[in-house]
Amino acid sequence: MFEGAELGHKVSKQAFETGLPELRTRLVLAQQALRNSHVPVIIIIAGVDGAGKGGLVNRLTEWMDPRGLQVHAYWDESDEERERPRSWRFWRTLPYRGSIGMLFGAWYNEPLALCLSEQASESAVESAMKLINDFECMLCEDKALILKFWFHLSKEDQKSRLKSLAKDPRSHWRMAPEAQKAYKHYDRFVRIAERVIRETDTEFAPWHLVEAADHRFRDLTVGRILVQAIESHLAVEKSLPVIPFSCTQPPKNSTARETLLDRVDLQRILAKKEYKEQLVSYQEQINKLAWMAYKSKRAIIFVFEGWDASGKGGAIRRMTQAIDARLYRVIPVSAPTDEERAHHYLWRFWRHIPRAGKIAVFDRSWYGRVLVERVESFASENEWQRAYFQINEFEEQLVQHGIVLCKFWLHISPDEQLKRFRAREKIPYKQYKITEEDWRNRDRWDDYESAVNEMVTRTSTEFSKWTLVSANDKRNARIEVLKTVCKRLETVLS
């Protein structure tokens, strides 16, 4: 694979300086056009040791407008990062729309290290690759332009390069004597790199192999690929071909008349006395379980979705009442801020993933994408269709990291909703809860109902199931929630 990057390409100083002004002009103009677009540009810089990745990044930084240009290296993982799923550190450094992020190694450092470790199982390697492809696919579907550069040196070139770097007083290689010996593992490293590149070289996020022996050739080549890619990406941005939805097809809506929601028995009620007894008992358990989770460093995420006025807030409060206020955080989800809008829609939820031992309670969540955004056409059909897959992947990452995830849909009948809307209008400190929008949503009950059914069907996975709560009776709903939470935490923590 790498033969094409060992051709001995060179650019003379003169040719370099002649070509530069035009390239810089195009780069700056491309950046300007980019700034007015919805496209984030992700540049991944990888390759063999000694290929001058740092030098290349410095060069690009010099050529371009520093506004909207960010560089990230991922060498020292912080404890805040270690306590979250692996991709959290990438999410927090993704460039915003209209800007360019140059990422050293990014999500490729890990599969490379994994392959090098020898102990990694074949399936671990494969799932790492799949995760990367899915992640990049998701970003591209969200208009991102991903450019992956692999810088190559022949074995001989690497050896001599590392030797001279080791002597250069301006080089950090002097500080890392073991890295100076990287050429000893050259063959193995290149073989592994070849595999990683091959398996992650996709149509939407292709790799570019760049011969790095001559730094002027290297820098000019990257500059030209970059400017060309931005120009053509922007030219077609609005008419971007819809990426065919290649992920495993989900089950189609069942043709049976009865839906999952229909099966929720809305008649269940709970008498006041029983309610009070059970409330106290479950709250005691939850308090203990929350402290146990804290001690065993398990984070917990609760997702509450449900009809307007289905009692989400009340159910959440009955639960959080029992938990030490220092342990949990309630995240009410409403309109995104402009920083949130400038990223993939999942970004704003990744922000709130709790640290080890802490609890996040989402009052509405990422499911807005396949509920309100779908029904109100804030998201295109392609966007919300893809969201099922993206959400499942997202939740799988949370669960695989050891986070306990509980999802509730609070179900009520249209009649019950009407009764509650009217009641809310009468209680002064509840009036704020009922708005014009609630009445509008109510008119679209059927649309929401099929969206909910599809959501529950397509995002009830083996690692993350929905709990449909019978919520016509508030007492019943609250106890069902508390009971489920207790059961779940007991299973997980024992």
Next chain:
Amino acid sequence: MFEGAELGHKVSKQAFETGLPELRTRLVLAQQALRNSHVPVIIIIAGVDGAGKGGLVNRLTEWMDPRGLQVHAYWDESDEERERPRSWRFWRTLPYRGSIGMLFGAWYNEPLALCLSEQASESAVESAMKLINDFECMLCEDKALILKFWFHLSKEDQKSRLKSLAKDPRSHWRMAPEAQKAYKHYDRFVRIAERVIRETDTEFAPWHLVEAADHRFRDLTVGRILVQAIESHLAVEKSLPVIPFSCTQPPKNSTARETLLDRVDLQRILAKKEYKEQLVSYQEQINKLAWMAYKSKRAIIFVFEGWDASGKGGAIRRMTQAIDARLYRVIPVSAPTDEERAHHYLWRFWRHIPRAGKIAVFDRSWYGRVLVERVESFASENEWQRAYFQINEFEEQLVQHGIVLCKFWLHISPDEQLKRFRAREKIPYKQYKITEEDWRNRDRWDDYESAVNEMVTRTSTEFSKWTLVSANDKRNARIEVLKTVCKRLETVLS
């Protein structure tokens, strides 16, 4: 001081429930009004162990609209926090305008621990208190409403409370046997608390002592103080009395004709040959020094200010060229995002304070407050006048934490600027750098000049001096910058 909080106040269950609806209605309405204001509300929850601080916060959370309500506890410092100045963790959790943040202990945990440690020197304690008062003063000047609650229990009450908590299966006190003995240090703790409260009980951020023996009295009292405070703060928000600027008065503008800027010798030039030689030599040093700083975990912050077209970008690039791209980040400062606008103006800079061993290069900075915001009247006179003091405090915190701070003003003459504007218009990849705004700013040269002079005078402190760079000759400017950086880093790191 605490006698008034040992009066045995009680509220019966019936009285509590009768008073509640009105209180809740007022709270929710106050929150609504708050949402449309520029006021962030900071509630600090502190007091003796066992007073039920967690319970109180849960109660307030129940009563209010969870939107725009955040709770923060500060028990486990992360390494990302440890690597920055102490107040970084508070800055990142400050509530945004229109919202309420309930902070457990917040910046009071530390002075309390300091006093309890016995080893703390008197001056350390005093400077901790002063820092708090200055910090709170600054937030209040920025419209914040700060409410500080101290929950008190008599010695006897605490003892019995801790005992029963230790038995309560719902209490985390069971997990912390040593905390159950807190009453053994009661007298000492209360004496120390009294001092901390007394010295931080200011007109703009007063303490409220609350008797905590009866939880209904405690919760109602806090609820009422809170709603009352928000209501009256909002009522006068627009006509808020300007807090007299009480901090040490800075030197008035000197009456002498000659200013600091005048003293910059703009005639200095550097021949091409000398420039090239020195460039290479300084860049080698800087590369080494940057790695040394990394190894010794010292963060570095560079601030570049200067006239439009004074060559900031070029000087920055000559420096960053020499530094490994993984070590530094350039932060070009332009218009704030809406999340940034929703906080104190320094918040957006605190965000970018680098971790240990890393470098941040600010291309324009917090000095915008006393330059463009002053001249263009984006900030009121009171705001920019206060900013000198706030900036000095901010920088002092950075330096005290061990961060190396270098500030440059690149000085050119109006004629030189005109020449450069015209030249920029002719080079295609530089045209983007020159805008209508630059021409407008140029018309106000004199206003900017006095703003710069005042800035340099008032923010050249013993811990953070300005370097005025003679920049009519670009080569001279770049070498002056590099030389200063080398000298500075050598002094600090050797």
